[in-house]
Amino acid sequence: MVRWSVVLFDSAKALAFKNVPTREEVKEAIFRTLTRNGMFDNSHIRLSLTRGKKVSSGMSPAFNLYGCTLIVLPEWKPPVYDNAHGITMVTATTRRNSPNNLDSKIHHNNLLNNILAKIEGNNANADDAIMLDKDGFVSETNATNIFLVKKGRVLTPHADYCLPGITRATVMDLVVKEGLVLVERRISLSEFHTADEVFTTGTMGELSPAVEIDGREVGDGRVGPVTRKLQNAYKKLAEESGVPIPSYQKK
Template sequence: MVRPYIWSFSVLAEWKPPVYDNSHGIKLVTATTRRNSPNSVDSKIHHNNLINNILAKIEGNLAQAEDAIMLDQDGFVSETNATNIFMVKKGIVLTPHADYCLPGITRATVMDLVVKENLVLRERRISLSEFHAADEVWTTGTMGEITPVVMIDGREIGDGKIGPVTRQIQSAYKVLTAGLGVLIPRNVEA
């Protein structure tokens, strides 16, 4: 007798606060572990082969940083171990191409917001030294939202504080997300 497999999928709808300090900013380090090549593991899908991201996170933890920047096989910035990354230089917002990273929903939302906020957005390969010399840096992710980065590899980003473009995008994101989605009831009695 053949027994069929029964699959179930549950979603627990609850609100949780962002996992990073979005009011003061975080520190990043650059991992020695590289992001998987899209030639071997498709970076456009969620999958269970994230060992490199886990190793990069461990490097970040050991360096007492919140996360670690991951480089692609050519040495350009790809993402962090858990989030997408943006930088601002002379008022222009830049983010790496999504060749070596998951093109996240929050990333796409923020890219749209940057344009709606009348800022210039460029998507291209970005070197680590450009991130070190950036005026502002932030990361994006579902659980982190818009997280300012105030230090990379022991170097202050800008003046070491959250920059005006980052604050502008954080504010626009909060307005947008406050008006979207389905309200989760609180204290519902059965």
């Protein structure tokens, strides 16, 4: 609960939202929604926070006089990627947003860059598309954060041109707990082409190994041992942790 709340409330503050629900109100809304729908396992929750009802169609936030509005959208969580055998990726020509234009650390629904990159991936029959920053360094994929493994070290790009994802942060903690070396720095595309292992992280896909990038095999083209180790550690953490859902009486 702590990490999603940081992303939600920090983004709302950066966007100058007013009358934002409290953390307890958001938790209450989530619990009620899950309980009413009988969704206690294998489900994914998407939270959307709008400025609320407007009195005019103008762009000024001053016209949003009745808000905020919180939307809790739960869905059954189907497999998104083949996490057992791995996924393929290509590099998109569409660049990730720069903080000079629109800070990617703000979680918002303006995802046209990512959608355009995903279209490139679809056209290449790839599962995901790698996105570069304005200087040509790897940022993330169109929908996930990205890591590589080289000589036993786990590397991930700085979150300067990407969203610092919840799953990303969890996996970074696990890397350290598992006794592995974690490095966060700028990473060039060629380093991903020559990596021993590559994997992505995201709420829906969790840890997804990449076995091919731009037509090049990653390592030996199979899921690597470090990725497997972190997948198992993540699965164990998910099974052992969480927030109990209170019982609600139907009125």
